[in-house]
Amino acid sequence: MNTKTIFKIHWSESIWFFDIDDTLIDTAGNTLNASEGIKRVFSAKYTKDQSQLVQNNFNNIFELMLSGYRVKDEDDWRKVKGGKEVFNNLLNDIENSQIRIKEKYGVIKKWSREVFVKLAAEKAGLKVTPALVHEAVDAYWLILTEQTIAYPHALNLIQKIKARSRPIYLITSSDGRLKMDNEGQFDYDPQYSAALKRQRIELLREKGVIFNAVSIGDPEDKPHQDFFEKGLKIAENDLGSILDTSHVIIVGDSFGGDLQTPKEKMGFGLVVLFEKDRSNTEVVDEHQITTGILSEVANFLV
Ligand SMILES: [Mg+2]
Structure with a gap:
């Protein structure tokens, strides 16, 4: 039993954001x-x-x-x-x-x-x-x-979210698809890089990852606040309304990269740190849990 209290988010108001790499897929x-x-x-x-x-x-x-x-x-x-x-x-x-x-x-x-x-x-x-x-x-x-396979417990959480008809947004770093010149220096075209990442992410639908929209970190990337603001904007456009970040849950595998900015600067209701080798779920504080089994996150909503 968790004795620490967790900030209550209602299923009916919940908005979900997921990091992709090493959170949904290995x-x-x-x-x-x-x-x-x-x-x-x-x-x-x-x-x-x-x-x-x-x-x-x-x-x-x-x-x-x-x-x-x-x-x-x-x-x-x-x-x-x-x-x-x-x-x-x-x-x-x-x-x-x-x-x-x-x-x-x-x-x-x-x-x-x-x-x-x-x-x-x-x-x-x-x-x-x-x-x-x-x-x-x-x-x-x-x-x-x-060869990508989505984690079964992640797919299970996605199914629980979809059973409640709540929206899911993927928010993912750039793959940094750069072009090298003859001197070994690299150039960056954000549109080229994002387009290649989008192709890769769209293939996840075939692996059971259901989502409303994806936000890609080209050019603004995590952990900069602009990266997360861009993701919120994409969600707001999709939903046709302004988001209250206290209803938002974000799931990622890096505290510094995925979670710290949303938690400490943007008032997200709940941040979920996924640790692959962990076999339990721990309440860190009112706004954070750490888990190795993503499907258990569903238990924290009301
Ligand atoms: Mg990741």
Whole structure:
């Protein structure tokens, strides 16, 4: 039994927002398989060992980014291989490949697989062409999308929400689909990047993910408040009315990325932190629960 009280949200007023990657689907878990596509594309030009090395480097970069991204406090850095310094070095390398993007937008696309592939190849001692990088990343996303399965407990929650005829919005980071030039610098076209992500997300409907609309983080991305404001606006347009954020529930796998801004700056009624390896549900405070079983979130509404 939970003894802490939770802010009451009525089913009849509830509006649902979901992060997608690693909340509804196991994106990180599928990335290892998907990186086979990178190896396959590289092996047309390089030896088996070189291609394997690029794949391994790519997976290490992804893993480091993921563990760094999930850090909630200073203590958590001990769980990150190499710690904060190695993570910051990687972020530096990523940033140095996006000088024009940083100038134009003030921020970089941290999760761009195009940048990961370039860095992975450089680390393997290979100088790559833009065409090779783009082809490798296309292959990666294609495999990842084809193999995606939505978490059953997430689909169960979606079915409960739909049984109450309440709206669902997906709010997702940019995939950072960048274009490399011959010098290894990257450019960003928000419309191109968003269109590719939209294709990937639409395929989720076939996997049982029902939603009213999707908001994509191109160019404004999480955790900036504009990212969430854009999502609210898309929901308001869909519903034809102004939203009261205290009726809104948002579900994500990163407190800092998905939940902190809605909770602390925007008055969302409830934020739900999904932790894949957790087998229970815990009330953190009046406006937050942490769970490994998304279907249990339904029990907290009245
Ligand atoms: Mg996520």
